[in-house]
Amino acid sequence: MRGFRSLTPIEDAVKILGKHISHRVEEVEEVGLISALGRVCGEDVYSPIDSPAYDRSAVDGYALIAEDTFGASSTNPIRLKVIGRAETGAIPSDLPIVSRGEAAEIMTGAPIPPGANAVIRVEHVRRMEGFIEVEDQVAPLQNVSRRGEDYRRGEIVLRKGWVIKPWHVGALASLGIGRLKVLRRIRVALLSTGEEVVELGSRLKPGQVYDSTKPMLMALLSSYGAAPIDLGLAPDDPEIIAEKISRGVEEADMVIVSGGTSVGERDLVPEAVSRAGRIVVHGLAIRPGKPIGFAISSGKPIFMLSGFPVAALVGFQALVVPAIERILGCAFDPPPRVRGKLTRRISSPPGIRTYVRVRIFKDEDGEVMIEPLRVTGSGVLSTLTRGNGLLIIPEDLEGYDEGSEVEVELLSPIFEGG
Structure with a gap:
């Protein structure tokens, strides 16, 4: 030969x-949002709206005027009148108008009522009949998600060449984008x-x-x-x-x-x-x-x-x-890596990069162990189905000793137990 x-x-x-x-x-095709998962974005995508579209509460609590709480303490609680409730999905005309000395109960995600500029968490107030007592000072805009905090209208959301991930799908859906141009497969x-x-x-x-x-x-x-x-x-x-x-x-x-x-x-x-x-x-x-x-x-x-x-x-x-x-024109995520201790010595010829099939598992003490599989044939598929990782030995090394800490590419989940 x-x-x-x-x-x-x-x-x-x-x-x-x-x-x-x-x-x-370079050819693009338009697909539904769910069908875009794993595809390559075919054009820059910009937000068509502000998201959120309005100032909203980040917590369950009470919308109030922050300045009303200045000086509040356990020895000097501030009493505020509860004038109504702001629920998720409420339209602006249905929201109570908060004035000095007042507060409105509010749910997470609900619009901030007119007049209010902060939210205090429900667990930080003492509730009474028609009133709340506040013992903590609240800063302006505290616990408030501002309009456009996630995305401003016209802001880039996805770039051409990005591989679409599940969280990209969620972001696009939040902006009302239901279809997307992707590169053909x-x-x-x-x-x-x-x-x-x-x-x-x-x-x-x-x-x-x-x-x-x-x-x-x-x-x-x-x-x-x-x-x-x-x-x-x-x-x-x-x-x-x-x-x-x-x-x-x-x-x-x-x-x-x-x-x-x-x-x-x-x-x-x-x-x-x-x-x-x-x-x-x-x-x-x-x-x-x-x-x-x-x-x-x-x-x-x-x-x-x-x-x-x-x-x-x-x-x-x-x-x-x-x-x-x-x-x-894209980049895929590299395989995840994990470090562990080698169970036996493994050798490699100098000048050659060697890919060793390994079994990665946790021992009784929870330590990650790397076991090289002994079968050497490059046609033996069982070394992949029985193992779950690849140990890559670089060209300038002739192997690793038993007990060495090495890094391996993870192909499937780590086994529990030996």
Whole structure:
């Protein structure tokens, strides 16, 4: 088997990738607010109104004139006459008018009655028949949410390129915005290669395996809001592979080919990819995933990922996600991280960034423990389903000793107990 001439560090590969991708998704579509979740905002969004639209109470209590409470104390309580009640949803003409020496009972979120300029919490007054006694001084505007405090009319709420989160949906709804322009979904064509790979639903023959990598990649793409296009399976024929890749370049914004990416005689993907585009990087200084690479055609990336699921996952996170961000002009949240103590020593070859599948759990004392999974094969999916994180060992380290405190990427919740 021929080896790689050189291996590219992952940071360099990402920079090279960004410089070569010129294709962009710019088409927008209008969707309902709930359907916008996870999509990329297609334009700057401005508030059409002041929010809140009026001064309102931030607490349950009594609306009053702050100056009436100046000098109030436990030895000098101030008595105020209760003249009415301000409820949530009340219209201004129904609100009592507060004058000096008066107060109005008020609910959280209710409009501040005319004349009042502060609210005292209900637990800070002594209630009497028709009156309240105040022993605490209240500052003007205390416990008052001012008109436009959340958003002023014309203020920017969302920027183009932001990924819509649930709290964005809530903010837009509070402003009466029910529809939103978002970028169309990025289209990603996927192709699996290999004579031994068969589609789900087929009967396995000796020497055959089900295609697990492509479904996993399609699920990953969907989680990033992409629209996967299934190009099916291709046999070990560079002409057929190249034809399918070219079709993918025409129909999609990027192409992912899994399997056959190494440098063995039957690994024909690099040859086929070179017919459909120009190979820019082939061979990364990572483990698993060394044979990963990418080409460019019409400004669009063509990724060569391993046919082994774990290596393909590493390649997806390392290269495909940055490419999606580049094409959409957005940034996704990085995976959450957690620190813990390593249960055993783990080694890594120098000059290689190693991704180790780990199980993260809390011991009996509540301490976070990081257990490297012993299975080393990059095609063993059980290391992902049994584990819940990735430990990334940088190129300048040869591993970590048992008991070392390390930081890992969290893929799923931490297990309780060993």
